[in-house]
Amino acid sequence: MLVAAAVCPCPPLLVPEVAAxxxxxxEPVRRSCAEALGVLAAARLDRLLVIGPAGPDEAGPAPAGTPGxxxxxxxxxxxxxxxxxxPPGGRELPASLAVGAWLLEHVGWSAAPVDGLAIDRTMSTGDCVATGRDIASRAGRLGLLVMGDGSICRSLTAPGHLDERAAGFDAAVARALGDAxxxxxxxxxxxxAAELGAEGRPCWQVLAGAGEGVRLAGQLLHDEALYGVAYLTAVWS
Known part of the structure; x- marks a missing residue:
């Protein structure tokens, strides 16, 4: 059963060596992610599952120990x-899960065993929700670390250029995350969501499926459009 979740953005720029x-x-985004992981650490989890968007050829389970x-x-x-x-096979983490792994290393995570699941960024809503339900049906106290960015169209210099729909889309996602x-x-x-480059969409919908019928309170910790990209951090507990 899902007992807690942290929602974090996943730009590689979160890693200081990449951001230079x-x-x-x-730094404010990193601090919000560390705060969210602190909520997960306090939830007495039996297992933490990190999920993040990926290309179709990268999607699938990422067992504990997978490098990135x-x-x-x-x-x-x-x-x-x-x-x-x-694990055998030589497969590496997609970028979103590599950022999640870095965040966990950054806070010295030791509260529960960790594994991952890369979600195809083109997955349909129905499949995302069904995946979340399946995840939550497993035994034990489950926590989710949900990686994903909002739109990339919040300014003229944004990666996706300016799209007038972006601010409203991101505001709706922020409200939903803050309200669980x-x-x-x-x-x-x-x-x-795809037109606006919001790659967090499938992972947020997996979270929606996992959280169905569970009484969790939400809190939005960070909401910022930096470099024209929406970065949202939230916790459900």
Whole structure:
């Protein structure tokens, strides 16, 4: 059963070595993520599952010990998801889960065993919600670390340029996360979300499925459009 969740953005810029000179500007976002992970650590979890968006060829389970790196961003830095040996096959974490693994290492996570699940960023709402329900049906006290950014269209210099719909979309997501409103998250339209570059959409909808029927209180910890990209941090507990 889902007993707690942390929702964090997943730009590689959260990693100071990747951000380089821009690292101080991301510090408030990092602090909010550390606060959210503190809520998870206090929840007496039996298991923590990290979920994040990925391409279709990267989607699927990421067992404990799966390595990741930021070499694709010009930094010779490696991370590992949870503890344990790397699973066979040589597969690496997609970027969103690598950022999640870095956040866990950054706070010295030891509160519960960790594994991961990369979610196809094109997954339908129905499949996302069903995935969340299946995750939550498993025995034990489950926590979710949900990685994903909002729109990338909040300014003229944003990666997706300025789109007038972006601010309203992000505000609706922020309200839903802050209110732990599973119905509002499940109602997000994948079409506009994709057009706005909001890759967190499928993971938020997995959270919606996992949180159905569970009385959790939400709190929005951070809401900022930095470099034209929406970064949202929230906790459900």
């Amino acid at each position: 000179g821009a690292a101080p500007e991301l 790196s930021f070499r694709g961003f010009g930094v010779d830095l490696t991370v590992r998801l949870g503890s344990g040996d790397a 409103d599973t119905a509002a998250l499940a109602a997000l339209d994948p079409g506009p």
